[in-house]
Amino acid sequence: xxxxxxxxxxxxxxxxxxxxxxxxxxxxxxxxxxxxxxxxxxxxxxxxxxxxxxxxxxxxxxxxxxxxxxxxxxxxxxxxxxxxxxxxxxxxxxxxxxxxxxxxxxxxxxx
Amino acid sequence: xxxxxxxxxxxxxxxxxxxxxxxxxxxxxxxxxxxxxxxxxxxxxxxxxxxxxxxxxxxxxxxxxxxxxxxxxxxxxxxxxxxxxxxxxxxxxxxxxxxxxxxxxxxxxxxx
Numbered sequence: 606x607x608x609x610x611x612x613x614x615x616x617x618x619x620x621x622x623x624x625x626x627x628x629x630x631x632x633x634x635x636x637x638x639x640x641x642x643x644x645x646x647x648x649x650x651x652x653x654x655x656x657x658x659x660x661x662x663x664x665x666x667x668x669x670x671x672x673x674x675x676x677x678x679x680x681x682x683x684x685x686x687x688x689x690x691x692x693x694x695x696x697x698x699x700x701x702x703x704x705x706x707x708x709x710x711x712x713x714x715x716x
Numbered sequence: 717x718x719x720x721x722x723x724x725x726x727x728x729x730x731x732x733x734x735x736x737x738x739x740x741x742x743x744x745x746x747x748x749x750x751x752x753x754x755x756x757x758x759x760x761x762x763x764x765x766x767x768x769x770x771x772x773x774x775x776x777x778x779x780x781x782x783x784x785x786x787x788x789x790x791x792x793x794x795x796x797x798x799x800x801x802x803x804x805x806x807x808x809x810x811x812x813x814x815x816x817x818x819x820x821x822x823x824x825x826x827x828x
Contacts, residue, residue, distance in 0.1 A: 636815050638816060638817070640819075646822070647720075647808075647819035647821045648759070648806070648819045649819070650816055653816050691757055693759065697815050702764055702771055703772060704815075704817060708758065709757050709758075
């Protein structure tokens with residue numbers, strides 16, 4: 606099945622740094638969702654976006670719905686150890702029951 | 717209260733056996749899903765049910781049979797387990813207005 610192109614695939618950063626990741630699609634989406642998965646757990650919804658250009662924050666996390674409706678971005682400011690995990694984007698096209706998931710970005714914080 | 721729960725958390729079994737995974741959601745959603753996550757962490761949709769009716773079946777072998785006794789439950793039965801079935805299986809339910817999906821904690825299936 607289709608998967609969204611998510612980059613970077615992995616990130617190694619120091620605590621306190623800001624993080625940026627993005628997701629691109631070949632087709633237009635009406636909804637973008639960002640999830641975080643901790644080891645041994647299920648993905649947890651972080652932010653949901655519904656309009657092109659929309660910018661939404663959840664604490665230190667900010668996500669944007671790209672103007673072209675084919676991409677989305679997630680930023681994390683001032684990273685802390687509990688930010689470690691795998692971040693997934695997911696998009697939904699109009700009239701589609703399915704979410705298409707990105708390939709994931711694995712975030713590691715270097716001591 | 718756990719919104720989406722799955723049992724068991726871990727399942728270790730031998731090739732050829734039949735096993736079931738159960739899922740329950742208390743969010744009042746009409747639509748539920750089963751996903752498979754492989755070792756590379758790719759999330760692949762398998763099935764979706766809306767109010768006890770199958771609406772998505774993503775080219776999954778016939779050995780996999782979902783069953784939804786009511787809209788709060790979606791179980792997954794797997795016959796004649798194979799080594800390639802080893803993965804983490806996630807159940808999810810969906811808000812009918814926002815289309816946001818909420819995931820269970822996963823069931824790690826290991827076939828030996």
